[in-house]
Amino acid sequence: MKLNINGKSVDVTADPDMPLLWALRDVLGLTGTKFGCGAGFCGACTVQLDGEPVRGCQTPVSAVGTAKITTIEGLSASAWGRKLQDAWVALDVPQCGYCQAGQLLAAEALLRTTPKPTDADIDAAMSGNICRCATYTRIRAAIKQAAAA
C-alpha cells in the first residue's frame, strides 16, 4: 500500500491490521515515533493524520488511507512546529525526552487551530500525553512561548 508520510508518497509492505506505530518504526525505520504503552494511554506514539493527533499504536495502517501522516520527522515543515521546536529547546523542556515527539505533535495541532491557547485549551489538548519525567511546567511555558513568537 501507499502512505503519504511527511509530504512524500511511500510504499509500505505491511499487514493491514499492523498499527501505524509499528509500520513507521519497524518497517520504515522512522523511529522518532515512540512506543510507550501500546494501549492508547500515554500518547508517546502520537502522529497526525490530516493534522489531527492520533495514537499510532491504535491506528491500523489500513485505516490511514490517503490521509496525510505527519510524524516528528516532518514537524519542522510546519511554521508552528518550528516555533514549538525552538521554544522546546530554549526552555530546555526535555528531561529524558522520550515522550516529547508526541507532546510536540499534540501541541502543534493545538496551536494550528488555537493560536492563542488559554490554560484550559492547553489542558484539554495535552491531557492525553504522559511525561513520566513530569516536564509539564515547561511544556506549558513552551507552548505559550511558541504562541507568542
Place this chain on the structure above:
Amino acid sequence: MNIQLSRRNFLFASAAVGGGLYLGLSPERADAAEAGQLNAWVVIPATGRIRIMASNPEVGQGIRTSLPMVICEELDADWAAVEIVPTLADAKIYGRQVAGGSQAMPTQYEPMRRVGAGARTMILAAAAAAWNVPVAELSTDKGHVIHGTKRAPYGQFAAAAAALPAPDMASVAVKDPKTFRLIGSFQPGVNNRAIVAGSQDYGIDAVVPGMIHAAFHKSGVQGAKVKSANLAAIKAMGGVKDAFIVAGTEEYEGLASGVAILADTTWHAERARAALKVEWSDSPAAFQSTATWAKLAAEAKGKPAVMPIHATGDVSAAMAKATKRVAADYAYPFIPHVPMEPINCTARVDGDKVEIWAPTQNPEPGRAAVAKLLGVPPENVTIHMMRVGGGFGRRLQNDYMVEAAAIAKQAGRPVKLTWTREDDITQDFLRPGGWHYLEAGLDAQGRCIAWDNHFISYGRDGKFARAAGIGPTDFPAGIIEDFRLGATVLPLIHTTGFLRAPSNNAFGFVTQCFIDELAHAAGKDQVQFRRDFLGAPRIIGDPKSRGPYNTGRMRAVLDKAAAMAGWGRKLPKRTGLGVAFHFSHLGYFANVIEASVAADGTVKVHKVWVAGDIGRQIVNPAGALNQVQGSILDALGACMGHEITFADGAIEQRNFGDVPMLRNEQIPPIEVAFLTPDYPVTGLGEPAYPAVAPALANAIFAATGVRLRKLPLDVSQLKA
C-alpha cells in the same frame, strides 16, 4: 597516594583518588589515542570543533550536558562551538559510569574541573613554547590562547600539547568560581535539538544489520520455568521467524526462563505471543499475595523486631518517663518505575565477541553478567550506552541486557528485544513496600525524648531484599538519645530494586508525618517543633553511612521553605499548609505544600514551595530546576495513586490504566529556591523526592484533621 600522573595515566581514569576518580594505566589505549587527544575527555583537533566526551549514562538527568559544561568551563573553550560526544561504557578509561545515587556530581564535579584545567594547562605550555614567552604572560578565552594582541585557537597547539607530560592533577590550577562564565548559567540539554526533530536515538531505536525483533514471554510468577509451549503453532504464524524456549539459569535473579519469539517486527512477535500457550512449572513464589503479606505484617505488630538494627540509650525507660506517648502505624506499597521508554536491548553475538546497545544506568554489572552467562571475557563485551528514555533506578539492573544477549546467541543473529508496558510493570524491580510501627514519648515541655520504630519489610533468608533495608543511622537516629530501630522481614520472591531516592522515598513519608503527629500532640507549631527537633547546628551520623548530615543545613532549608510559603498565614476552610524536610543523597530539602480538600474528598494541590541545598554550586540551573520539579511531581503522582498488588504470586497491574501518571492539567505551580552554602557540590536526581508525600499528607491533616498514614493516600477518608 601517588597522583602524579604520567602522560599515559592522565589519559585514562578508573581508581578512586581522594573520593574522585582518575588513574589507571591502559598503555595499549594510550598508544591508540588520536591526534590532539589531551586526555580521555578532551580532543582538540588542529582545526574544527573541540570535542568533549560525555562518559556518563544519560537518563534525562542532564549529565551529558552538565559534566561537559564543567570540563568546558575549566578548559576555557567556547560552549557554543564544542561538540559533545557520548562514549562507550569502559570503566578502565572513564571510571564511574553510573546514573544512580545522585552520585555523579559529588564524585565527578571536582575531577572534571581538573580534566578541563589540565588540558588547558597543556595547551598553555605548548603555546608558551611555540611563542617563546613565559606561560604567566598567556591567557585564554573561548578556546583561544592570547598574548598581548596575538590570539590563536587551541587547535594550533594541540598536537604539541598532546606530546607533553600531563600536569599533576592534584595541584593543577582551577578557576576561582567567581570567574565562572558557563558553570551556573542556564544551558539547554545538548541533545534537545535532536530530540525535538525525532532524530535522537534511544536504546529502542537501535538498528543493527540482520537484526530481528524479539518478544520474551515470562511467567508473572517469578521462578516458574517453561515446561512446554506450542512452539510449532507460533512458528507458523505470519512474520514469525523462530520461537524457542530459554531455559534460564538457576540462581535467584539470574536469566529467567521463558519463550522467545523472533519476528519481522515487534508487532508480529507480540501478535504471535498472544497465541502462545505455555505450561509452567510450579514456583515457590506462588503463595504471594498482598493480603497474605498484610496479615503477616499485622501479626508482627506488638512482637519484638526479629532483626535489631540500631539502639541507643534506653527507650523503655524514656517511654516510662514520658508525659505523653504517641503511637502510630504507617504503611506504603510496592511501586513501579514505569520509565517512558519500555525496557529493551539490542544484542549481537559473534563468536566470543558480544556487542550490546542498551539503555542502561549502570553498564558494568551488565557487562559482567553477559560475559559470565555467555562464557566470554568481559573485555569482549562492547556496550553502547544509548540515551535512556527514563531510568528512575529501573535500569540500574541489567536483566534485559542478559536476556537480549542470551536470545541473540540462541537465535544466531542480532536481536532487538522489546518488552511491552505489561512486561515492564509485571517484571519490575519494585520499590519495596513496608510498615512502620512507631511510638514516641514527649516530655512535659512537649519535646520528643524517645523514638521506637518496628519496621516491617521484605526479604529472603533473614536478609532484606534489594532496596528494602534501612540504615542504622538514618534520621532521626542520633537526634533522639533514647532510640530503638528494629525490623522484621516478610518473605518475598519477586525482584525489587532502587527507585528514585531509594528507601528515603518511603521513610521521608513515615518520619515527617509522625513528627507532624508529635507536634500536634505537643500543641506546637509544626515548623517550630521541627526546629526544636533538629536542635543546634551539628553533624549527625556515621561518616560511613548514607550521611552524615548537618542539622544546621536542614534547619536553613526548613526556614527558607516556610518563609517562601508564608507559613502561619490564615487559610480558607478545608485548606491547609503541610511541611516536611528530608536529607538524602547528600542533599537537604524542605517542602511546604498548600492543598485543599473538597467535600467529596478530592484533594487539590495549590502550590509547592521547595528549598534545597546541594552545596555551593548549581552547575546547570536548567537541568537542576527540571530535576527538582520532576522529582516533586514524580513523588506527588506516586503518593496519590501508585500501588502494585500481588495475587497468586503475580503482579495484578498491567498498564498506565492501573498506574495513573500525573497529567498536564494536574500540575501545581512549584517554586524552587536553592541555598548555596559553602559545601561540596552534590547531586540532584533524588533528594527533592522524599519530602513531598509527607508535606501533602500533613497539609491534608491541617485542612481536615484526618491523618492519612498509608500510601497511596486514600482520599475517600476525607469526605466532609
